[in-house]
Amino acid sequence: MEPELPTIFSAKRTSFVRSSVIREILKLTVENSDLLSFAGGLPNPHLLSKDVLSSVMESVVRENRNIALQYGDSSGYLPLRNQITKGLTDVPWISSDSITITHGSQQGLDILGKMFMDSDTNVLLEDPVYLGALQAFSPYHPQFFTVPMETDGPNLFWLEEILSQNKIHIFYANPSYQNPSTYTWSVEKRKQIASLLDEKEIILIEDEAYRYLDFEGNVYPSVSSFRKRRDLTFVLGSFSKILSPGFRLGWTVVPDVYRSLFTAIKQGNDLNSNQFSQVVVSKLLEVLDWNEHLRSIQIFYSEKKETLVSLLKEYLPEAKFSDPEGGMFLWVEYPKVSPKELMKQCLASGVAMVPGSEFSPANKSSSQFRMNFSFLGKEEMEVGVKRIAKVYRDINT
Amino acid sequence: MEPELPTIFSAKRTSFVRSSVIREILKLTVENSDLLSFAGGLPNPHLLSKDVLSSVMESVVRENRNIALQYGDSSGYLPLRNQITKGLTDVPWISSDSITITHGSQQGLDILGKMFMDSDTNVLLEDPVYLGALQAFSPYHPQFFTVPMETDGPNLFWLEEILSQNKIHIFYANPSYQNPSTYTWSVEKRKQIASLLDEKEIILIEDEAYRYLDFEGNVYPSVSSFRKRRDLTFVLGSFSKILSPGFRLGWTVVPDVYRSLFTAIKQGNDLNSNQFSQVVVSKLLEVLDWNEHLRSIQIFYSEKKETLVSLLKEYLPEAKFSDPEGGMFLWVEYPKVSPKELMKQCLASGVAMVPGSEFSPANKSSSQFRMNFSFLGKEEMEVGVKRIAKVYRDINT
Numbered sequence: 057m058e059p060e061l062p063t064i065f066s067a068k069r070t071s072f073v074r075s076s077v078i079r080e081i082l083k084l085t086v087e088n089s090d091l092l093s094f095a096g097g098l099p100n101p102h103l104l105s106k107d108v109l110s111s112v113m114e115s116v117v118r119e120n121r122n123i124a125l126q127y128g129d130s131s132g133y134l135p136l137r138n139q140i141t142k143g144l145t146d147v148p149w150i151s152s153d154s155i156t157i158t159h160g161s162q163q164g165l166d167i168l169g170k171m172f173m174d175s176d177t178n179v180l181l182e183d184p185v186y187l188g189a190l191q192a193f194s195p196y197h198p199q200f201f202t203v204p205m206e207t208d209g210p211n212l213f214w215l216e217e218i219l220s221q222n223k224i225h226i227f228y229a230n231p232s233y234q235n236p237s238t239y240t241w242s243v244e245k246r247k248q249i250a251s252l253l254d255e256k257e258i259i260l261i262e263d264e265a266y267r268y269l270d271f272e273g274n275v276y277p278s279v280s281s282f283r284k285r286r287d288l289t290f291v292l293g294s295f296s297k298i299l300s301p302g303f304r305l306g307w308t309v310v311p312d313v314y315r316s317l318f319t320a321i322k323q324g325n326d327l328n329s330n331q332f333s334q335v336v337v338s339k340l341l342e343v344l345d346w347n348e349h350l351r352s353i354q355i356f357y358s359e360k361k362e363t364l365v366s367l368l369k370e371y372l373p374e375a376k377f378s379d380p381e382g383g384m385f386l387w388v389e390y391p392k393v394s395p396k397e398l399m400k401q402c403l404a405s406g407v408a409m410v411p412g413s414e415f416s417p418a419n420k421s422s423s424q425f426r427m428n429f430s431f432l433g434k435e436e437m438e439v440g441v442k443r444i445a446k447v448y449r450d451i452n453t
Numbered sequence: 454m455e456p457e458l459p460t461i462f463s464a465k466r467t468s469f470v471r472s473s474v475i476r477e478i479l480k481l482t483v484e485n486s487d488l489l490s491f492a493g494g495l496p497n498p499h500l501l502s503k504d505v506l507s508s509v510m511e512s513v514v515r516e517n518r519n520i521a522l523q524y525g526d527s528s529g530y531l532p533l534r535n536q537i538t539k540g541l542t543d544v545p546w547i548s549s550d551s552i553t554i555t556h557g558s559q560q561g562l563d564i565l566g567k568m569f570m571d572s573d574t575n576v577l578l579e580d581p582v583y584l585g586a587l588q589a590f591s592p593y594h595p596q597f598f599t600v601p602m603e604t605d606g607p608n609l610f611w612l613e614e615i616l617s618q619n620k621i622h623i624f625y626a627n628p629s630y631q632n633p634s635t636y637t638w639s640v641e642k643r644k645q646i647a648s649l650l651d652e653k654e655i656i657l658i659e660d661e662a663y664r665y666l667d668f669e670g671n672v673y674p675s676v677s678s679f680r681k682r683r684d685l686t687f688v689l690g691s692f693s694k695i696l697s698p699g700f701r702l703g704w705t706v707v708p709d710v711y712r713s714l715f716t717a718i719k720q721g722n723d724l725n726s727n728q729f730s731q732v733v734v735s736k737l738l739e740v741l742d743w744n745e746h747l748r749s750i751q752i753f754y755s756e757k758k759e760t761l762v763s764l765l766k767e768y769l770p771e772a773k774f775s776d777p778e779g780g781m782f783l784w785v786e787y788p789k790v791s792p793k794e795l796m797k798q799c800l801a802s803g804v805a806m807v808p809g810s811e812f813s814p815a816n817k818s819s820s821q822f823r824m825n826f827s828f829l830g831k832e833e834m835e836v837g838v839k840r841i842a843k844v845y846r847d848i849n850t
Contacts, residue, residue: 066711067593109518172462304723
């Protein structure tokens with residue numbers, strides 16, 4: 057869904073700006089409380105205990121006001137960068153100086169787009185791809201290439217073909233529990249691709265927003281950790297799924313050689329990240345039993361996933377999907393119906409999903425839909441799936 | 454001070470990225486507690502009472518968690534947009550739909566740069582100009598023009614000359630207590646310039662970050678409020694100076710015709726503004742006696758300004774400046790010394806100011822320095838001014 061672009065004075069790059077149907081649906085959800093939405097990537101706000109939050113806020117207001125209520129370093133709050141360096145990345149060579157705190161990992165994507173992408177920059181994407189990356193990169197108007205995906209990662213034959221036939225500058229990838237496909241690269245493919253990228257001197261932007269959302273508590277080694285070319289690998293992380301999207305904080309691991317440029321762009325974008333949130337998140341990381349906290353999130357999401365899987369099997373056996381290892385989504389194929397019609401009738405019946413075409417760089421039609429299972433309660437999910445089933449059968453008869 | 458640009462692969466626009474000596478000095482201040490800094494634009498973090506903050510936080514955690522800890526509308530939290538519409542702008546034709554909450558008003562500048570500026574876009578700036586605007590706009594590489602300033606606003610003769618000789622597309626201006634010059638446009642000039650901009654069909658980006666910082670409690674009518682061309686005027690506001698920069702929130706008043714484009718760009722930048730901060734700020738606006746709160750800030754800054762003025766008159770009568778009507782700065786001329794040398798020796802002696810060249814689009818040398826008076830205590834200011842006086846005399850003998 058393209059934004060209604062004004063026919064008025066604007067920069068040339070605005071003709072490449074992409075809107076997001078997800079954000080439009082989120083707006084509908086805010087306005088209409090009857091709409092059951094499988095559309096967003098909304099974590100559950102009840103995973104952080106009120107009492108812990110309350111006491112952290114109190115201590116920040118009493119003890120850290122001078123820092124929390126002020127402007128701060130453009131790279132981010134140092135104690136938080138230290139915590140990320142020690143506990144939230146497996147890239148072995150980094151220090152706290154390698155970390156820049158961003159306004160959600162989305163801002164990292166925008167900064168990297170601004171830093172790297174001109175109209176002659178060749179950017180390789182997974183197909184399907186995370187919509188937010190398309191939104192961040194598109195205004196800079198790079199040339200997009202796509203690699204076909206299998207459930208264990210990119211098809212290696214095609215990847216090598218693409219890399220041998222084109223000078224690819226940048227590969228943007230989301231190797232764990234990918235949004236939207238849920239596909240997770242095998243360790244073997246991570247090693248092979250890291251070595252291929254080294255050989256071809258390709259910059260990797262590795263999006264690890266879902267790193268800690270494995271249902272079994274596993275953590276995959278990052279592709280970046282296998283790279284020899286440390287100067288050509290960026291890693292994006294996020295607190296949105298492991299703490300809360302309300303704090304709007306993520307981070308980017310930036311190679312030394314790009315650090316001053318990355319920081320200067322960050323300054324131009326917004327001076328610095330939200331200082332109050334940074335101090336709160338740093339304190340939360342101190343007081344929470346982190347492994348226990350992560351495990352409780354993983355178990356919560358695992359149970360939610362099971363619920364949606366069972367409901368689809370019960371009410372909509374025609375729907376096809378592969379069972380994910382982690383994350384917040386199912387990537388569901390609804391065969392033999394027009395996806396546009398299904399989307400339209402679902403919204404009219406009070407239930408939302410995201411059509412697969414949103415995740416295609418070329419907006420090509422797709423019989424797949426992304427369904428989030430982390431936000432709705434069990435009863436709401438059941439009502440929602442029944443609504444989809446009814447719409448699907450009504451169209452498909 | 455330009456960033457040390459890496460000699461590596463990057464987009465062409467990165468050669469126009471500007472770093473900020475202010476942010477570098479802020480970093481030094483964080484690292485070295487002995488450095489007395491007149492450099493930043495740091496509000497005082499003690500203007501919000503601990504008890505009010507504490508009870509607002511508690512109520513947000515207890516009562517608004519579902520909203521505060523979630524993703525939100527890309528345009529911003531509706532109750533906060535309503536509050537801004539009702540009480541924090543004088544543009545008469547707007548509704549809450551006209552407001553987009555941004556990550557500091559700085560983000561508004563970046564979005565407007567992205568939306569409007571190509572290499573053939575002609576942008577008129579005040580000279581000197583707010584450094585953050587240069588940082589936001591420069592990577593989009595527009596053509597900059599400058600208009601000479603008088604203490605009551607742009608020199609009208611030169612403004613008309615420039616507008617008649619060039620097709621100016623955009624005028625970025627900071628008409629009240631300008632950062633860095635402190636100059637404030639007279640009401641008469643506001644009217645004349647609004648009408649001139651209407652006639653020439655020029656887009657105005659009016660930066661009102663200091664709107665409520667008048668020492669006497671006056672509020673100037675915005676230039677935008679005098680415009681007939683409502684489709685060509687954007688107004689930027691900020692909570693950083695009237696509540697706290699720690700919440701990192703500002704807003705942009707966007708004309709109807711540009712609204713969907715502005716929101717789509719905002720989405721690509723960071724999906725949405727910090728939701729937790731938005732709920733907290735909205736609640737603060739509810740519970741504070743707003744007029745009393747503003748008046749206490751204004752009185753506080755007025756007293757701080759008087760302190761710095763007296764200290765300069767006592768210890769450094771050679772320094773020249775005009776007495777501002779509001780804001781957080783003095784714009785001080787140190788005659789007969791090399792500004793580079795003064796800057797260098799001041800930093801070596803443990804005191805920081807911002808050299809005027811930072812605020813020049815062409816980085817041209819200036820004998821003026823920007824001095825902030827809102828952050829340091831009285832004793833610190835006295836020590837700081839004495840340090841500058843000693844350095845100045847040592848150089849100037």
